[in-house]
Structure formats: C-alpha cells, structure tokens
Amino acid sequence: MSSLENVHAGQTLPGMTRVCDNVQSFFYNAALWNAHRIHYDLPYATDAEGYPGLVVPGPLLGDWMSQVVDHWIDGTGAVFEKFEYSNRLAVYVGDEVQAGGTVTEVADGCATIELFVRNAKGDVVAPGKARVRLA
Amino acid sequence: MTGLLTPELMQNVGRRATPRTEVVTRRDIRKYAIASGQTLDRYLRGDQAPPLFHVALFWDVVEMSELSPDGVSIDRLLPKFPLERAMAGGLEIQYHQPIRAGDVLTADRTLTAIYEKEGRSGPLIFYEVVLEVTRGDGTAVVTEKTTRILR
Numbered sequence: 001m002s003s004l005e006n007v008h009a010g011q012t013l014p015g016m017t018r019v020c021d022n023v024q025s026f027f028y029n030a031a032l033w034n035a036h037r038i039h040y041d042l043p044y045a046t047d048a049e050g051y052p053g054l055v056v057p058g059p060l061l062g063d064w065m066s067q068v069v070d071h072w073i074d075g076t077g078a079v080f081e082k083f084e085y086s087n088r089l090a091v092y093v094g095d096e097v098q099a100g101g102t103v104t105e106v107a108d109g110c111a112t113i114e115l116f117v118r119n120a121k122g123d124v125v126a127p128g129k130a131r132v133r134l135a
Numbered sequence: 136m137t138g139l140l141t142p143e144l145m146q147n148v149g150r151r152a153t154p155r156t157e158v159v160t161r162r163d164i165r166k167y168a169i170a171s172g173q174t175l176d177r178y179l180r181g182d183q184a185p186p187l188f189h190v191a192l193f194w195d196v197v198e199m200s201e202l203s204p205d206g207v208s209i210d211r212l213l214p215k216f217p218l219e220r221a222m223a224g225g226l227e228i229q230y231h232q233p234i235r236a237g238d239v240l241t242a243d244r245t246l247t248a249i250y251e252k253e254g255r256s257g258p259l260i261f262y263e264v265v266l267e268v269t270r271g272d273g274t275a276v277v278t279e280k281t282t283r284i285l286r
Contacts, residue, residue, distance in 0.1 A: 027170035033196050036205060085226060
C-alpha cells in the first residue's frame, strides 16, 4: 500500500478526459431508471426544450469528479468523508470534457480537494469538492 | 421577496417519504460501474459500490404511466411549487460506511427546507431533500442532501 504522506495544498490531482457517447448515456440512464427525454429523444431535446443536442445526465459528471479522487486515493487506505458537486451548464452527448482537482487544505488528517468538470471552451460545467480521510 | 412561499407551502417542510429498502446486488453494482465508466477493479467486479452508486440504487422505479410527458417521474414527496422550471441542482454527500454487494439498505427521504432568493431574472425557489441510507440495525451508511432550484 502506498501512502499520501506528502499531500499539500496546491497539489494537482491527475485529471481525466471523458466523452459520454450514446451507448454510455443509454447504459447510465438505464442503470438509474431515468426516462427523462432530454437524454435520448433528440427531437424532444432540440425542438421542445431548445437544447443543441442530447444532454449528458448531471450525476454522471458528478461521478467523473468522484473518480478523479478515487484514482488518486486508490491503494492508499484513504477514504471519502464528503463529496459534493453541482451542475451549472449542460454537456451534450459527444462533447469532450476534462475532470480534475486541486488539494486546497490538509488538516486534521483530512485533505480537501476542489474539483471541476470543464467543457472544451474551458467553462466549469460542474464544480465539486471532496474531503478524504488520509490513512 | 415576492411572497411565493405561502404558509400552506411551508407546511410541507419536514414531510417524509415512505422508506424504501433495496438489496444491493453485484449485478447492479457492475452495471452502474460500467455505465459510469469506472476503472477500478473492486467496482467493475461488483465487490464494492462506487461513491455515487446510491443515487442509482434509490432512483425511483416508476411505471411508464407515471411519467410526465418529458419522461420525468413525479416525486410524490414534493408539493406543487409556484415555480416549476427546474434549474441546476447539487448534491452534498457524507460517507459513513462503504456499500457492498449483499447489503440491505433503507432510504429515508425528508423535505428539509424551502426558501426563496431573488435571481437575476426573477424569483427562485430552492428546496432541499435529505436522503439517509441506513442498514437494518440503524447504522448510517450515506447521508445525502440534494438542493434544487426552480425558476
């Protein structure tokens, strides 16, 4: 087991690039039992709701931020204490996004990490925050 | 403030949904792990649930006839709000114990807050729902607060 002994504020976590395609969107919504038409009914999403494409489910963007943290702590014995995120801007099926984060505080055996999902334009579409208890 | 929050509406704060109990299966963890693009083996094998698995586990399983025309299921915990267009929302989750295949978990949902703020283009209504996930012996597993904004 490795450790996270040198964790410090300002440290950048390895990020990830993700694209939700139609197959992933289908699997994800099916796993939730989510029938919201903006995710799979293109004429509805564009004509009725005015979106430029099919909308990627918001919680999937939250999940990707959790994966940034999970990869960083994997094998170290550190565990999630808190995780939060919000969805600010829509992401569309086929859009490439970047998820990543930076340690902002290390105190009381815990690290706080500010997280983000950014679209290709660089807008933060979903900010997040996690606190992990270091082993 | 525009006085959207009538006493009748505010009486709904504190309302609880009927508790729901679900069995965590390896198959459901694996489906969620694959669908969300997990890469860690313990999730892909279905041994342990990824951090947001409870979102899927307790998403309402509704019949097709219960969906509104946009395909959204009607949340019976919520009152009829004077604003109806849902905007972005957020989740705050506290983790107490990991979720594993074979766990039997109960979710209790409570409408804990309704408040109003003035947005750039008019009034906004915020509401908060707390989801408490526990084991049969009452041990806390996950506590989640959802905040949603209506305009």
